[in-house]
Amino acid sequence: xxxxxxxxxxxxxxxxxxxxxxxxxxxxxxxxxxxxxxxxxxxxxxxxxxxxxxxxxxxxxxxxxxxxxxxxxxxxxxxxxxxxxxxxxxxxxxxxxxxxxxxxxxxxxxxxxxxxxxxxxxxxxxxxxxxxxxxxxxxxxxxxxxxxxxxxxxxxxxxxxxxxxxxxxxxxxxxxxxxxxxxxxxxxxxxxxxxxxxxxxxxxxxxxxxxxxxxxxxxxxxxxxxxxxxxxxxxxxxxxxxxxxxxxxxxxxxxxxxxxxxxxxxxxxxxxxxxxxxxxxxxxxxxxxxxxxxxxxxxxxxxxxxxxxxxxxxxxxxxxxxxxxxxxxxxxxxxxxxxxxxxxxx
Amino acid sequence: xxxxxxxxxxxxxxxxxxxxxxxxxxxxxxxxxxxxxxxxxxxxxxxxxxxxxxxxxxxxxxxxxxxxxxxxxxxxxxxxxxxxxxxxxxxxxxxxxxxxxxxxxxxxxxxxxxxxxxxxxxxxxxxxxxxxxxxxxxxxxxxxxxxxxxxxxxxxxxxxxxxxxxxxxxxxxxxxxxxxxxxxxxxxxxxxxxxxxxxxxxxxxxxxxxxxxxxxxxxxxxxxxxxxxxxxxxxxxxxxxxxxxxxxxxxxxxxxxxxxxxxxxxxxxxxxxxxxxxxxxxxxxxxxxxxxxxxxxxxxxxxxxxxxxxxxxxxxxxxxxxxxxxxxxxx
Numbered sequence: 005x006x007x008x009x010x011x012x013x014x015x016x017x018x019x020x021x022x023x024x025x026x027x028x029x030x031x032x033x034x035x036x037x038x039x040x041x042x043x044x045x046x047x048x049x050x051x052x053x054x055x056x057x058x059x060x061x062x063x064x065x066x067x068x069x070x071x072x073x074x075x076x077x078x079x080x081x082x083x084x085x086x087x088x089x090x091x092x093x094x095x096x097x098x099x100x101x102x103x104x105x106x107x108x109x110x111x112x113x114x115x116x117x118x119x120x121x122x123x124x125x126x127x128x129x130x131x132x133x134x135x136x137x138x139x140x141x142x143x144x145x146x147x148x149x150x151x152x153x154x155x156x157x158x159x160x161x162x163x164x165x166x167x168x169x170x171x172x173x174x175x176x177x178x179x180x181x182x183x184x185x186x187x188x189x190x191x192x193x194x195x196x197x198x199x200x201x202x203x204x205x206x207x208x209x210x211x212x213x214x215x216x217x218x219x220x221x222x223x224x225x226x227x228x229x230x231x232x233x234x235x236x237x238x239x240x241x242x243x244x245x246x247x248x249x250x251x252x253x254x255x256x257x258x259x260x261x262x263x264x265x266x267x268x269x270x271x272x273x274x275x276x277x278x279x280x281x282x283x284x285x286x287x288x289x290x291x292x293x294x295x296x297x298x299x300x301x302x303x304x305x306x307x308x309x310x311x312x313x314x315x316x317x318x319x320x321x322x323x324x325x326x327x328x329x330x331x332x333x334x335x336x337x338x339x340x341x342x343x344x345x346x347x348x349x350x
Numbered sequence: 351x352x353x354x355x356x357x358x359x360x361x362x363x364x365x366x367x368x369x370x371x372x373x374x375x376x377x378x379x380x381x382x383x384x385x386x387x388x389x390x391x392x393x394x395x396x397x398x399x400x401x402x403x404x405x406x407x408x409x410x411x412x413x414x415x416x417x418x419x420x421x422x423x424x425x426x427x428x429x430x431x432x433x434x435x436x437x438x439x440x441x442x443x444x445x446x447x448x449x450x451x452x453x454x455x456x457x458x459x460x461x462x463x464x465x466x467x468x469x470x471x472x473x474x475x476x477x478x479x480x481x482x483x484x485x486x487x488x489x490x491x492x493x494x495x496x497x498x499x500x501x502x503x504x505x506x507x508x509x510x511x512x513x514x515x516x517x518x519x520x521x522x523x524x525x526x527x528x529x530x531x532x533x534x535x536x537x538x539x540x541x542x543x544x545x546x547x548x549x550x551x552x553x554x555x556x557x558x559x560x561x562x563x564x565x566x567x568x569x570x571x572x573x574x575x576x577x578x579x580x581x582x583x584x585x586x587x588x589x590x591x592x593x594x595x596x597x598x599x600x601x602x603x604x605x606x607x608x609x610x611x612x613x614x615x616x617x618x619x620x621x622x623x624x625x626x627x628x629x630x631x632x633x634x635x636x637x638x639x640x641x642x643x644x645x646x647x648x649x650x651x652x653x654x655x656x657x658x659x660x661x662x663x664x665x666x667x668x669x670x671x672x673x674x675x676x677x678x679x680x681x
Contacts (some may be wrong), residue, residue, distance in 0.1 A: 044619075050511070050539040050540075050541060050542075051539055097398070156357070157490070157628050157629075157631075158395075159628060160628070174458055187390075187394040187566070187629065188394065188607060188608065188610055188611075188624075189394060189607065189610060189624055189625035189629065190628065190629075191622070191624065192609070192621075192622035192623055192624020192625075193622075193624050193626075195622040196621055196622050196624070199619065199621065199622075214539060214540060215401075216540070217407050217611075217612040217613075217614070218612055218622075219624065220612070220614075220618065221612045221616050221617075221618060221619075221620060222619070222622075223620075224618060225618065240618050241618055244614070254541060255540065255541060258540045258541045258543070259569070260543045260544065260547075260567075260569030260570060260572060260573050261542075261569060261572055261573075262568040262569050262571075262572050262596060262608060263572060263596060263597060264571075264572040264573070264575075264592045264593050264596050264597070264612050265593065265597070267569070267572040267573045270573075272544045272548060273541070273544070277513075278509055278512070279509065285429055305645070338673055
């Protein structure tokens with residue numbers, strides 16, 4: 005592993021004006037992450053936790069309120085004009101839905117050609133050669149070039165979208181749920197494509213997803229996000245084996261088993277309350293309002309990230325106990341003692 | 351035990367005709383659902399799993415001519431050929447629906463209480479006042495805290511999980527005997543999904559309802575269903591109890607699907623297991639097995655004629671694969 009991150013995000017904050025006057029939606033709050041060349045890093049969390057906003061802020065689709073995004077050590081906010089455009093090209097985004105991210109009226113060849121023109125390749129022959137190369141890289145036959153994108157299946161479309169983002173030789177791909185719109189049998193093919201691109205081209209990839217098992221297998225490291233903040237970060241195997249934040253524990257325990265016998269015996273974590281509004285996040289630890297372990301300290305101050313093992317840290321005052329194998333009380337609840345039981349009218 | 355299952359579908363074929371094309375999204379599918387039982391229908395997009403459930407109840411987009419053959423018996427009544435006014439009395443009353451996206455299933459400009467009460471008024475002939483009381487009961491039933499306040503809220507004020515609970519309450523308002531849930535947790539987060547599934551399971555048991563669960567997620571099937579039908583390209587590939595089909599899948603497609611689920615033991619950075627090729631597009635019915643082009647076990651007979659569903663030795667699992675049924679592939 006190279007020891008200089010290709011992408012470094014420092015204390016990034018993205019706020020949106022709320023519909024309530026004078027208030028702000030704290031979508032991303034004081035987030036720092038790093039990506040090394042040729043690495044797939046997972047970013048997981050529930051919808052509304054700010055993971056997409058983080059991705060969009062990194063590539064410049066949203067404006068950061070404060071904090072820095074550094075590409076190869078260069079702060080993007082200090083750049084302008086051609087220099088900024090050059091850097092932006094090194095950061096590409098793959099969207100979730102390949103049905104809306106491609107122009108239906110273009111053929112695959114036209115879609116790729118457009119990207120190549122933007123990259124500044126003047127000669128038609130060069131562009132054609134590169135189109136062929138790109139299609140080959142994403143595992144599509146050359147004949148697809150003359151088909152309209154609307155004629156393709158979801159998996160094929162996502163490959164075209166990936167080819168298009170690769171056209172400008174990016175160093176970093178931000179992939180926002182790139183396979184969740186695809187059928188199960190096709191997902192593996194596209195996931196394997198990402199693994200191969202990472203190996204062959206050395207592209208670093210921030211993989212935003214809610215499918216925890218998928219992320220575990222693909223990513224070397226994982227960040228867990230809750231309500232705008234990173235709550236835990238670590239090497240995938242370590243984090244999945246020893247989740248050390250009550251939220252990560254709960255998230256991992258929620259994944260259903262495909263084996264019916266194991267699934268019936270599984271203890272389902274009971275959620276306390278609702279995700280609080282990011283307009284008015286709780287003081288101190290943001291998870292404290294739903295955390296079964298919360299103590300007074302959690303209200304007072306934002307828990308610092310505690311180092312648990314090399315590269316593994318969690319922002320919880322109990323992280324060390326949890327890392328040693330203590331399970332959050334949330335998981336002790338029996339599946340059969342479902343909360344609704346008490347609420348059913350006789 | 352009743353003699354006849356609550357829902358009995360046999361040899362159902364659906365043909366859809368639009369101005370430009372004719373497709374057959376459902377081709378000779380049979381299954382039954384008994385009272386208090388949950389059947390999962392699993393398949394990829396375009397496999398016909400949704401059309402199969404909605405077409406017999408007249409829930410099809412406009413501009414499409416639907417032609418049905420075969421039989422769909424519900425509570426001893428044949429639904430195919432039933433005039434629309436008759437179907438309307440069943441739809442939403444004895445058969446409740448839950449759709450994938452809770453936001454578009456609710457009216458954004460009406461209060462939640464009214465939307466639930468409306469169903470009770472329409473189907474149970476309740477007075478508005480009685481229906482409001484019923485709405486409150488239902489909202490409590492689906493495990494929503496502070497129910498009185500919730501009834502006065504609008505859908506956009508609630509989270510996805512709460513909205514889906516409201517949709518479930520609405521579906522239950524007509525006191526259905528059968529609940530058809532089309533991907534009820536797909537739009538929800540994994541933590542919320544677990545709760546909604548437990549809720550559905552719990553309600554089903556409590557109200558002794560039958561449920562048809564349409565999904566593509568094997569984890570959802572494992573936790574909720576008793577039986578499963580695996581659909582591939584308009585036809586049933588495999589059918590049987592979940593404890594058998596998910597644990598020892600027999601059809602090569604079912605095996606591929608289950609094998610494709612990432613496992614905790616898979617090393618990091620290892621290849622993902624999937625199925626080769628892409629699912630076929632629906633058009634004219636296939637002559638042989640539609641899965642044959644993607645199948646590792648395919649033999650010439652597979653493409654020659656349509657493989658029939660053959661019961662396993664103990665009669666519990668039905669598989670449409672000539673190779674499996676001849677016992678030539680590993681079980």
